[in-house]
Amino acid sequence: MPARAAEPFRFCSRLSLTVLTGAKAADLRELLEHLRAVPESVIYHHTHRFLQQHQHLVPEPPNDFAYWVTEILNDEEFGERLAAIDTVRFNSLEELRQALIASIEERLRNGCDSRPVPTGKEFHFMRAIRFSLLTEHEAWDLKGFSEGLRKVSISSLYLHIFEARLRPPLGINDFSYWFKTQLGETRLSEQVANLDPYTHTLEGLRGRILGFIDWRLKEGSHAAP
Amino acid sequence: MPRLEEYRALVGADTLEELYLLARPLRGRSVLHVNSTAVGGGVAEILSRMVPLLHELEIPTRWEVVKGGEDFYAVTKKFHNALHGDAQEVSPRDYQVYEDTLDQNLAQMDLGSDIVFIHDPQPAALVKKRQALKNRWLWRCHIDLSRPSPSVWEFLKPYVEQYDACAVSAPSFAQKLAIPQIMIPPSIDPLSDKNRELEPEQIAAILDRLHIPADKPLVTQVSRFDRLKDPLGVIAAFQKARAHVDARLLLVGGTADDDPEGAQVLQEVRQQAAGDPDILVLCLPPTSHLEINAIQRASAVIMQKSLREGFGLTVTEALWKGKPVIAGAAGGIPLQITHKFSGVLVHSVDGAAYWLKQLLSEPDFARRLGENGREHVRQNFLLTRHLRDALMLFHFAQDPSREMVRLG
Numbered sequence: 001m002p003a004r005a006a007e008p009f010r011f012c013s014r015l016s017l018t019v020l021t022g023a024k025a026a027d028l029r030e031l032l033e034h035l036r037a038v039p040e041s042v043i044y045h046h047t048h049r050f051l052q053q054h055q056h057l058v059p060e061p062p063n064d065f066a067y068w069v070t071e072i073l074n075d076e077e078f079g080e081r082l083a084a085i086d087t088v089r090f091n092s093l094e095e096l097r098q099a100l101i102a103s104i105e106e107r108l109r110n111g112c113d114s115r116p117v118p119t120g121k122e123f124h125f126m127r128a129i130r131f132s133l134l135t136e137h138e139a140w141d142l143k144g145f146s147e148g149l150r151k152v153s154i155s156s157l158y159l160h161i162f163e164a165r166l167r168p169p170l171g172i173n174d175f176s177y178w179f180k181t182q183l184g185e186t187r188l189s190e191q192v193a194n195l196d197p198y199t200h201t202l203e204g205l206r207g208r209i210l211g212f213i214d215w216r217l218k219e220g221s222h223a224a225p
Numbered sequence: 226m227p228r229l230e231e232y233r234a235l236v237g238a239d240t241l242e243e244l245y246l247l248a249r250p251l252r253g254r255s256v257l258h259v260n261s262t263a264v265g266g267g268v269a270e271i272l273s274r275m276v277p278l279l280h281e282l283e284i285p286t287r288w289e290v291v292k293g294g295e296d297f298y299a300v301t302k303k304f305h306n307a308l309h310g311d312a313q314e315v316s317p318r319d320y321q322v323y324e325d326t327l328d329q330n331l332a333q334m335d336l337g338s339d340i341v342f343i344h345d346p347q348p349a350a351l352v353k354k355r356q357a358l359k360n361r362w363l364w365r366c367h368i369d370l371s372r373p374s375p376s377v378w379e380f381l382k383p384y385v386e387q388y389d390a391c392a393v394s395a396p397s398f399a400q401k402l403a404i405p406q407i408m409i410p411p412s413i414d415p416l417s418d419k420n421r422e423l424e425p426e427q428i429a430a431i432l433d434r435l436h437i438p439a440d441k442p443l444v445t446q447v448s449r450f451d452r453l454k455d456p457l458g459v460i461a462a463f464q465k466a467r468a469h470v471d472a473r474l475l476l477v478g479g480t481a482d483d484d485p486e487g488a489q490v491l492q493e494v495r496q497q498a499a500g501d502p503d504i505l506v507l508c509l510p511p512t513s514h515l516e517i518n519a520i521q522r523a524s525a526v527i528m529q530k531s532l533r534e535g536f537g538l539t540v541t542e543a544l545w546k547g548k549p550v551i552a553g554a555a556g557g558i559p560l561q562i563t564h565k566f567s568g569v570l571v572h573s574v575d576g577a578a579y580w581l582k583q584l585l586s587e588p589d590f591a592r593r594l595g596e597n598g599r600e601h602v603r604q605n606f607l608l609t610r611h612l613r614d615a616l617m618l619f620h621f622a623q624d625p626s627r628e629m630v631r632l633g
Contacts, residue, residue, distance in 0.1 A: 134633030
């Protein structure tokens with residue numbers, strides 16, 4: 001195990017500013033029409049917002065579309081299916097959009113259209129302006145990583161765990177990638193990659209990852225001559 | 226005023242670090258806030274806390290108030306009600322009074338800051354000077370714009386579209402506009418006199434001084450005396466619920482400089498409450514922050530039965546104090562309360578009466594609502610989150626075309 005990485009891990013924070021597009025849907029057909037046309041930043045907002053907010057609510061409502069279909073259209077069955085779309089499985093927002101569209105199209109093909117909701121209950125499309133902030137925390141080894149992870153905000157965890165999967169190298173979170181490529185920590189990398197993010201709050205995720213690292217550090221110290 | 230470091234224990238070191246990171250590239254850029262009243266109402270309260278913190282982040286910030294006569298405020302109150310969706314008769318002369326007053330303000334005000342942040346419709350037309358100044362202008366609308374009266378909105382819209390961006394409190398307030406609309410919910414300051422922790426002895430002393438008996442559970446609505454806050458509906462709901470529970474209703478309010486209707490509504494409320502020993506009506510000066518804090522903390526249930534609402538900061542205050550809240554499902558209130566999870570949303574006098582009876586009878590359920598509400602406010606509606614959004618908005622205003630902003 002290399003004691004020190006060639007490249008440090010630099011913790012960043014992700015914040016976002018919400019822009020209201022003015023587009024809104026009163027039924028499933030309108031929802032579909034807008035979903036086809038909106039920019040990816042809209043898909044991002046409505047599928048990732050819940051991961052950053054409501055950190056004390058577990059399980060999280062996985063995306064705004066599922067929430068609206070369930071709570072406002074009162075279509076619990078379809079809401080459940082939209083909720084089951086695994087946001088973090090997709091390697092691009094476009095893939096995620098297509099999965100949402102396919103689900104709604106199938107629902108409409110089966111004749112399950114909805115009546116328009118009353119004024120005030122429409123689905124409002126929003127997009128996110130993303131801010132990436134380089135924090136002062138960086139790590140060259142596991143101990144330093146553990147110290148940094150304790151100090152950074154949950155927005156930083158969110159960025160490195162969830163959003164990392166949407167940019168190259170695709171499909172892997174930043175922590176796992178760094179553990180594997182910089183420290184040769186394959187098992188630790190897999191442990192973090194295998195965490196189901198939906199069953200933890202962000203604080204809970206932080207605790208689990210710190211637990212894995214502490215365990216590895218103890219293991220390492222026992223193995224030392 | 227508290228310094229940023231004093232928020233560390235409440236919001237965490239990471240939150241403060243994000244504020245410093247966001248502010249660093251903005252150091253030295255000047256900001257001017259303009260609204261219509263220096264005291265009274267949520268906007269003045271937010272600005273009184275926000276302005277010193279921006280200074281502390283080395284962003285020189287001024288705050289000015291538009292000046293106008295009674296006729297101006299009568300017109301802007303009509304605008305306010307009309308934008309909330311109430312039918313109002315606004316005459317050509319009213320529009321002229323508005324324009325003339327703002328022209329007089331334009332002649333006197335220094336609007337040369339890098340970023341000019343205008344709050345609500347009262348000073349909105351100041352933007353006509355923007356072309357000459359070439360600086361960045363932001364319009365903050367704190368009121369519920371979801372169903373604006375068309376005539377007043379058509380008058381204001383051309384002004385609004387001269388701004389670089391506008392900010393609203395809830396998704397349903399978005400309008401078809403040619404400028405970006407940003408969602409920024411307002412906030413409360415957990416360290417202000419209105420929201421900080423108080424000792425039980427302090428609370429008891431304040432209630433004693435205000436002659437509020439503590440012999441029955443207190444049901445309280447804290448609000449301006451304004452028809453859109455439905456104080457008469459609160460009295461009706463309380464009187465219905467009292468058939469089943471013993472409690473005392475407290476209607477606490479005041480009037481703001483820019484609200485000429487307040488005195489009339491207060492009179493109507495007093496008439497309605499007359500002769501009922503279990504209804505107290507308190508008109509407090511706008512600086513009674515500690516008193517409001519103590520009253521909210523002493524209450525068993527807080528009501529905010531608004532028919533229209535901007536965001537409903539009195540709801541935020543009550544939730545932060547861990548109180549069960551019964552509130553009208555209006556404006557930004559549903560963003561704060563998930564029905565039966567972090568409070569109760571109602572649509573009628575009967576609904577309010579039903580839930581009042583329930584919450585007074587089931588204190589354990591009421592306590593859980595309050596606990597969830599406090600946590601929701603901690604995460605989403607404290608001043609530090611608001612300051613963070615304002616800083617991001619300033620970055621956004623510099624180049625609205627960016628989808629991603631990298632700092633550091």
